[in-house]
Each structure stands twice: as structure tokens, then as C-alpha cells.
Amino acid sequence: MSLDGQLPPKMRLLRAAAELLANSGGAPVSTRQITQLAGVTAPTLYHHFGDKEGLFDAVVAAGFEEYVAGERDFAPSGQPLEDIRRMWDNHVQFGLNQPELYLVMFGNIRPESRPAIVADAEALMEEMLNKAAVAGQLNVQPREAARSILAANVGVTLMLIAEPASERNLELSTMTRDAMIFAVSAEPAGGAAPGDAGKSSVVVAAIALNAALQASHSDQLSSSELKLFLEWLHRISTSPAG
Amino acid sequence: MSLDGQLPPKMRLLRAAAELLANSGGAPVSTRQITQLAGVTAPTLYHHFGDKEGLFDAVVAAGFEEYVAGERDFAPSGQPLEDIRRMWDNHVQFGLNQPELYLVMFGNIRPESRPAIVADAEALMEEMLNKAAVAGQLNVQPREAARSILAANVGVTLMLIAEPASERNLELSTMTRDAMIFAVSAEPAGGAAPGDAGKSSVVVAAIALNAALQASHSDQLSSSELKLFLEWLHRISTSPAG
DNA sequence: TCAGTTCATATAGCAATGCTATAGGTGCTA
DNA sequence: TAGCACCTATAGCATTGCTATATGAACTGA
Numbered sequence: 001m002s003l004d005g006q007l008p009p010k011m012r013l014l015r016a017a018a019e020l021l022a023n024s025g026g027a028p029v030s031t032r033q034i035t036q037l038a039g040v041t042a043p044t045l046y047h048h049f050g051d052k053e054g055l056f057d058a059v060v061a062a063g064f065e066e067y068v069a070g071e072r073d074f075a076p077s078g079q080p081l082e083d084i085r086r087m088w089d090n091h092v093q094f095g096l097n098q099p100e101l102y103l104v105m106f107g108n109i110r111p112e113s114r115p116a117i118v119a120d121a122e123a124l125m126e127e128m129l130n131k132a133a134v135a136g137q138l139n140v141q142p143r144e145a146a147r148s149i150l151a152a153n154v155g156v157t158l159m160l161i162a163e164p165a166s167e168r169n170l171e172l173s174t175m176t177r178d179a180m181i182f183a184v185s186a187e188p189a190g191g192a193a194p195g196d197a198g199k200s201s202v203v204v205a206a207i208a209l210n211a212a213l214q215a216s217h218s219d220q221l222s223s224s225e226l227k228l229f230l231e232w233l234h235r236i237s238t239s240p241a242g
Numbered sequence: 243m244s245l246d247g248q249l250p251p252k253m254r255l256l257r258a259a260a261e262l263l264a265n266s267g268g269a270p271v272s273t274r275q276i277t278q279l280a281g282v283t284a285p286t287l288y289h290h291f292g293d294k295e296g297l298f299d300a301v302v303a304a305g306f307e308e309y310v311a312g313e314r315d316f317a318p319s320g321q322p323l324e325d326i327r328r329m330w331d332n333h334v335q336f337g338l339n340q341p342e343l344y345l346v347m348f349g350n351i352r353p354e355s356r357p358a359i360v361a362d363a364e365a366l367m368e369e370m371l372n373k374a375a376v377a378g379q380l381n382v383q384p385r386e387a388a389r390s391i392l393a394a395n396v397g398v399t400l401m402l403i404a405e406p407a408s409e410r411n412l413e414l415s416t417m418t419r420d421a422m423i424f425a426v427s428a429e430p431a432g433g434a435a436p437g438d439a440g441k442s443s444v445v446v447a448a449i450a451l452n453a454a455l456q457a458s459h460s461d462q463l464s465s466s467e468l469k470l471f472l473e474w475l476h477r478i479s480t481s482p483a484g
Numbered sequence: 485t486c487a488g489t490t491c492a493t494a495t496a497g498c499a500a501t502g503c504t505a506t507a508g509g510t511g512c513t514a
Numbered sequence: 515t516a517g518c519a520c521c522t523a524t525a526g527c528a529t530t531g532c533t534a535t536a537t538g539a540a541c542t543g544a
Contacts, residue, residue, distance in 0.1 A: 046503065047522075
């Protein structure tokens with residue numbers, strides 16, 4: 001029942017935890033199950049990982065590597081928004097392929113304590129959205145867009161995981177995905193802009209400018225400065241004289 | 243330390259569980275804490291609720307009543323989509339006001355076992371969206387729209403709960419909300435339709451027709467029938483002769 | 485009035501959980 | 515070989531959810 005007898009105990013613990021987590025079918029996984037499968041006794045676990053949560057965090061870190069690899073492993077298509085779509089789909093697929101791991105990563109929410117993984121995922125998406133912003137394809141700041149899209153992405157994935165596998169309808173995902181991307185994009189395939197339809201191309205240009213500044217590592221506008229900047233631009237673009 | 247000595251033990255257990263849950267700050271709540279605060283011993287709990295989860299479900303049911311009351315307690319504005327916005331905001335506010343309860347209700351996801359509460363919330367939103375559909379304001383079937391909007395709504399609320407209270411930015415909510423509502427609505431304030439911009443008013447009319455049939459309690463189209471129906475309509479509306 | 489039945493609560497304790505105080509190897513450097 | 519740091523095991527603690535069993539109370543039918 002022990003796992004790969006010759007690996008170091010730390011690795012065996014990691015693998016055992018990952019395997020049990022993946023096959024637990026939602027049931028909680030005990031430290032005793034893990035240590036037994038790893039062929040190790042309890043203090044070894046706590047020596048290496050401090051906590052049960054510490055061990056799980058380590059498993060999650062490995063899972064996150066896999067997730068990030070999936071998010072990066074397609075060549076940039078040159079159309080950043082298309083890449084965002086693929087990121088979304090990859091996110092959902094990762095969640096459905098490894099629901100237990102996904103739930104540990106994204107479903108273990110506690111008030112006022114955000115899992116580090118969420119911040120990382122946001123950064124990943126923001127990075128991609130920055131390219132869209134530089135290309136003048138974004139309606140809002142990349143950070144806000146990333147947060148919004150990721151929130152919807154997580155929500156959809158959780159819903160799909162919660163559903164019986166036979167009833168899962170990926171249309172929920174694609175529909176929500178396109179809605180979110182359309183909402184943040186400056187140039188929809190159809191024509192007009194969403195929501196407050198007054199958002200002019202000046203705003204888009206300003207966001208693109210800020211993103212470009214950020215990409216060039218030069219001094220950039222603070223969020224409050226950008227807000228004021230946008231306000232001025234908006235006033236100019238809608239003034240009778242302008 | 244006991245709670246309202248004269249209420250029946252069942253009620254005392256419910257109140258004790260609710261109170262501990264609300265003030266636990268995310269820490270797990272034990273049955274011993276609950277029974278002690280309720281001034282009752284363990285078997286009483288299991289006699290009335292069977293399970294710890296059974297007790298929590300009962301607490302959730304009470305919380306859900308409150309939630310539903312919030313969702314219904316504003317007069318229909320005559321603009322269903324505006325009511326959907328209020329439902330969304332009420333949902334988020336409920337989550338932020340009672341994060342622990344919310345997490346038990348919507349955050350306790352397990353693979354392939356969807357909390358009953360989610361289905362109820364979906365039904366609630368679908369009901370409202372039906373009015374929009376009858377009014378010809380919907381781009382997709384009410385059920386799909388409800389699922390999509392609710393998924394995003396839950397995702398956003400979970401994100402906001404996970405954030406430190408000081409950093410919470412409700413713009414994330416309003417932005418995502420408007421994006422989702424815009425995506426499912428037939429007549430955006432601006433002009434064109436989202437995504438596949440080819441969706442004609444014929445589709446909207448068909449959805450409105452189906453919703454009206456459903457509301458009138460007469461025989462309605464099955465989802466597969468509707469799909470075929472829509473396909474025909476689409477073919478007609480895009481045919482050279484039409 | 486009183487035995488019988490049912491409901492509701494208490495006593496005491498079980499198995500499983502996460503975790504740890506303490507001690508025992510094991511391999512290195514001096 | 516002595517000393518030292520690192521890693522692991524024995525054994526056990528407190529807490530967890532839960533229950534087998536028994537006791538009390540309230541009602542029912544004769």
C-alpha cells in the first residue's frame with residue numbers, strides 16, 4: 001500500500017495527498033490516510049509541512065503550476081481577446097478535469113482571507129488583458145477587467161462542477177464567457193458598446209496609453225490619476241466646443 | 243450561557259447554530275459549541291436534525307427565507323431587467339452582510355452534488371427573467387439566462403467576500419452585473435446586439451412566444467423542440483427569399 | 485385510575501480526527 | 515570516535531461527529 005518506496009518521504013507525501021484528493025470524490029481526506037499511503041508516520045508530515053493545510057497548499061502549488069502551464073501553453077494568436085477566450089476555456093476544463101483540486105484551490109473561500117492562488121490567477125489574466133489594452137481593444141482597465149472576468153469564470157466553473165456530470169452544459173460557460181469579454185472589449189464584432197454607451201474611443205485610447213506606459217516600465221499613472229485623467233478626457237470628448 | 247430558556251429546544255438549537263455561524267469568523271463550528279449554547283445535550287440535536295449537516299441545512303433554509311424575502315420585497319418596477327439588477331445587488335448585499343451563512347449556502351460546493359439552494363435561487367431568477375422574456379426583452383431562454391447570471395453573481399459575491407473588507411470595490415459587482423444583463427437582453431440601451439450579432443428580432447419574438455406559452459400554462463415547447471423551432475426561424479429569417 | 489405507548493432529553497462513551505511531546509536512529513564533519 | 519544537525523517513529527492527547535442505552539414526561543385507551 002506504500003507509494004514508490006524509494007522516493008523521499010516529502011515527495012511521497014505530496015503524491016499521496018494529491019492522489020487521495022483526486023480520488024476522494026468529495027469526501028474529506030484525513031492525514032492518516034495520507035501518511036499510510038505514503039508509508040510514513042504522522043510526525044513526518046508535520047515536520048515537512050507544518051500543517052495539514054500546509055501540505056494541501058503544497059499540493060495546490062503543484063496543481064497551480066499545471067494550471068499556469070495550461071494557460072500559457074498556446075502560442076499567442078495575435079488576437080489577445082481570442083487568447084482570453086482560450087484562457088477561460090482552459091480554466092473551466094482544468095476545473096472539470098480535477099474538480100477536487102480545483103475546489104481546494106478556488107472553492108475554499110473564507111471571509112477576508114483570499115487564497116493566494118486567486119491573486120495569481122488574476123495577475124495571469126491581467127497580463128493577457130494588458131496586451132488587449134495596448135492594442136486599444138479594452139473598454140476598462142485591465143485589472144478591473146481581469147477581476148470581473150475571473151470572478152465570472154470561477155462562478156461558472158463552480159456551478160458546472162456542482163452539476164451532475166451528465167447534465168453539464170458547456171453552453172453556460174461559452175455564453176457567460178462571451179458576455180464578459182464583449183463587455184470589456186472596445187470593438188465588438190457587431191458595433192456599439194455596452195452599458196453606458198457613451199464610452200468613446202478616447203477612453204479606449206487613454207486605457208491603451210496607460211497600458212503601454214505600464215508595459216514600457218516607465219512612470220505610469222496611479223489609479224486615481226488615471227481616473228482624473230479619464231474624467232478630463234470624457235469632459236473634453238463630450239463638451240459642446242470639443 | 244444558555245439561550246432564551248423558555249423556547250423549545252429545537253428553536254434554541256437553530257438560533258444557537260445561526261448565531262455561532264454568524265460570529266465564527268470563518269472558523270468551523272462544532273456541535274458541542276452549539277449544544278452548549280443552546281443548553282441542550284448532543285442526542286437532542288441528532289433527534290431533531292439527524293445530522294450536523296441537517297441542522298445547518300435548517301439554518302440555511304431560514305437564511306434562504308430571508309434571502310427570498312429580500313429578492314421579492316420590492317415592487318416590480320415594470321422593467322423586468324431593472325428588477326434583475328436589484329436582485330443581483332440584493333444577492334451581493336446578502337452575501338456581504340452574512341458571509342458565513344452565504345458560504346454555507348453557496349460556497350459549500352461538492353462535485354456532482356448541487357446544493358438545493360442553488361436550484362431555488364435559479365428558479366427565482368428564472369421567474370423574473372420570464373417576465374422580461376414575455377416582454378420581448380430577452381435574447382436567450384430565461385433558464386439559460388438565469389443560470390448564467392446566477393453563476394456570475396455567485397462568483398462575484400464569493401470574490402468580494404474573500405477580499406479584505408477595506409478593499410472591497412463594488413464596481414466589480416456593477417460592472418459584471420451590467421455585462422451579464424446586457425448580454426442576455428434583446429434591446430441594449432446603445433443599439434446592436436452582442437456576440438453573434440446576427441440574432442434577429444425573430445429569435446427574440448420566438449423566445450417571448452415560448453415564455454408566454456409557459457406563463458399561460460398551456461402546452462409549451464420542449465427545449466429540443468424550441469431549438470429546432472429557432473433553427474427554422476433562423477433559416478427563414480436569413481434565407482434569400484425571406 | 486392506571487398500564488401502555490410515544491415523544492423528548494440525558495448519561496456515558498466510541499471511533500476518528502488533527503496534532504505533538506519525546507525519543508531514537510542516520511549520516512555528516514572534526 | 516565524538517558531536518551535531520537532520521529526519522523519523524512510538525505513543526498519546528484533546529477535540530471532533532455521532533450513538534447505544536436509559537430515563538423522564540405527556541398523552542391514550544380501558
